[in-house]
Amino acid sequence: MPDSSSVARATTRQVTCSVDVALFAPRGNELAILLVSPSSARSRNRWSLPSDGIRNDETLDAAAGRVAKDALGIAPPLLEQSRAHGGPRRAAGVTQVGVAYFGLTHDASAARRGGAWFGISSLPAIPARAKEEIDVALSTLRGHIDRLPVAFRLLPATFTLSDLQAVYELLLGRRLHKASFRRSLHAAALVEATDEWRSEGRGRPAQLFRYAPPRRRRQRRGVRFDLLG
Amino acid sequence: MPDSSSVARATTRQVTCSVDVALFAPRGNELAILLVSPSSARSRNRWSLPSDGIRNDETLDAAAGRVAKDALGIAPPLLEQSRAHGGPRRAAGVTQVGVAYFGLTHDASAARRGGAWFGISSLPAIPARAKEEIDVALSTLRGHIDRLPVAFRLLPATFTLSDLQAVYELLLGRRLHKASFRRSLHAAALVEATDEWRSEGRGRPAQLFRYAPPRRRRQRRGVRFDLLG
DNA sequence: GCGAATTAGTATTAGAGTGCTAATAAAATC
DNA sequence: GATTTTATTAGCACTCTAATACTAATTCGC
Numbered sequence: 001m002p003d004s005s006s007v008a009r010a011t012t013r014q015v016t017c018s019v020d021v022a023l024f025a026p027r028g029n030e031l032a033i034l035l036v037s038p039s040s041a042r043s044r045n046r047w048s049l050p051s052d053g054i055r056n057d058e059t060l061d062a063a064a065g066r067v068a069k070d071a072l073g074i075a076p077p078l079l080e081q082s083r084a085h086g087g088p089r090r091a092a093g094v095t096q097v098g099v100a101y102f103g104l105t106h107d108a109s110a111a112r113r114g115g116a117w118f119g120i121s122s123l124p125a126i127p128a129r130a131k132e133e134i135d136v137a138l139s140t141l142r143g144h145i146d147r148l149p150v151a152f153r154l155l156p157a158t159f160t161l162s163d164l165q166a167v168y169e170l171l172l173g174r175r176l177h178k179a180s181f182r183r184s185l186h187a188a189a190l191v192e193a194t195d196e197w198r199s200e201g202r203g204r205p206a207q208l209f210r211y212a213p214p215r216r217r218r219q220r221r222g223v224r225f226d227l228l229g
Numbered sequence: 230m231p232d233s234s235s236v237a238r239a240t241t242r243q244v245t246c247s248v249d250v251a252l253f254a255p256r257g258n259e260l261a262i263l264l265v266s267p268s269s270a271r272s273r274n275r276w277s278l279p280s281d282g283i284r285n286d287e288t289l290d291a292a293a294g295r296v297a298k299d300a301l302g303i304a305p306p307l308l309e310q311s312r313a314h315g316g317p318r319r320a321a322g323v324t325q326v327g328v329a330y331f332g333l334t335h336d337a338s339a340a341r342r343g344g345a346w347f348g349i350s351s352l353p354a355i356p357a358r359a360k361e362e363i364d365v366a367l368s369t370l371r372g373h374i375d376r377l378p379v380a381f382r383l384l385p386a387t388f389t390l391s392d393l394q395a396v397y398e399l400l401l402g403r404r405l406h407k408a409s410f411r412r413s414l415h416a417a418a419l420v421e422a423t424d425e426w427r428s429e430g431r432g433r434p435a436q437l438f439r440y441a442p443p444r445r446r447r448q449r450r451g452v453r454f455d456l457l458g
Numbered sequence: 459g460c461g462a463a464t465t466a467g468t469a470t471t472a473g474a475g476t477g478c479t480a481a482t483a484a485a486a487t488c
Numbered sequence: 489g490a491t492t493t494t495a496t497t498a499g500c501a502c503t504c505t506a507a508t509a510c511t512a513a514t515t516c517g518c
Contacts, residue, residue, distance in 0.1 A: 207496090
């Protein structure tokens with residue numbers, strides 16, 4: 001068994017590091033994800049996530065931003081790291097480290113050539129690793145929905161409360177109760193009303209709101225045991 | 230501006246990858262963290278986190294387990310990835326990627342030579358990067374407390390409810406309300422009573438319980454807006 | 459022994475949060 | 489103008505939470 005001196009830096013023969021980005025956008029009633037076509041990706045004959053190696057003079061976050069912008073044409077309004085994974089590659093002596101990111105953008109239309117959007121419930125054949133990264137990204141995204149202003153970054157500066165609820169339902173993949181949604185939104189004082197109203201076909205016009213988060217005092221809550229297991 | 234073909238794999242000149250592990254353990258009324266001494270770490274004249282490069286034929290998780298075991302002498306009961314960071318090193322042409330892990334173990338005494346435990350409120354001088362990793366590890370740990378059975382892994386097979394509450398208070402760094410703690414614990418049916426009681430000096434003896442998590446159904450709740458900002 | 463101190467555990471209350479069913483408001487469509 | 493559609497608000501039952509106050513069982517000091 002090695003003693004504590006073995007904790008010192010050991011040199012690996014060769015390491016490659018790539019950044020994979022899962023980009024989501026609302027499309028219709030579900031989320032879509034941007035994949036790149038077989039011809040432009042490393043993976044042969046399969047769609048896969050936009051990915052690239054990290055370059056010199058570039059941080060991981062910068063590399064993820066570059067990959068996202070290359071695939072999308074614009075910088076996404078939300079881009080977060082989800083998880084790193086790594087291990088030996090088939091090629092002997094090479095260790096492959098991948099850092100997965102996830103991002104959100106407004107609409108599932110923008111994409112540079114070689115990329116296409118797929119509904120998350122109808123994905124094409126993709127490598128197992130990519131599928132896993134998508135699943136992790138989705139659950140991380142959904143787990144952070146009430147900590148990060150994710151939904152507000154997908155909406156324009158002013159929006160209706162029905163718009164906001166629709167985005168939340170899309171992101172969470174389930175329906176929400178309208179009255180409860182509005183009540184808790186009102187209680188948190190996260191939005192402020194504008195003078196404008198928007199008429200969208202039939203029915204009463206909806207008032208436009210804007211995101212105006214107050215200074216929050218972090219309130220201490222009890223322990224939740226019902227989330228374990 | 231690059232076209233989509235630039236998304237293909239680009240080779241970086243040189244990449245090194247290290248795994249840093251922040252190991253926490255209860256000590257008295259607060260958490261302590263295991264640091265390694267200047268002589269056995271790469272950082273000159275400063276305490277720092279146990280760290281090592283990833284080796285051939287080893288995954289990131291395996292490397293983190295090895296680093297933890299080397300520093301601690303045993304495998305910690307909890308070890309999770311917190312975040313990857315990376316960017317150019319001072320040495321030109323070298324990109325340094327680090328993957329931070331955090332772990333928990335039972336007591337702040339076990340340590341191989343070169344390591345020492347410090348209370349998290351009285352850390353010695355450490356590199357800024359290590360300080361940042363510790364902060365991230367702590368907040369990740371606290372954020373995952375009601376999703377992972379963290380506290381139960383720090384306790385022996387049977388324990389009193391006061392023991393359990395003390396561990397939660399230690400991990401969260403704040404006091405909890407006894408009646409509320411027990412009520413929600415009882416509601417989640419996470420523990421089952423044993424026939425044994427333990428007398429610990431003064432006061433009424435406490436009943437011993439064991440961790441017995443039921444099959445959980447994830448219950449859907451509304452959206453929380455009060456955690457934003 | 460006997461009461462004070464100490465720790466374990468429970469009731470009871472008041473208040474806040476949630477899910478639901480309506481009821482009301484304002485516009486488009488027929 | 490009646491009907492339909494959508495937005496918004498009110499009320500109610502139920503649950504969750506936190507705080508105070510209580511009971512229970514033991515040790516300590518005398």
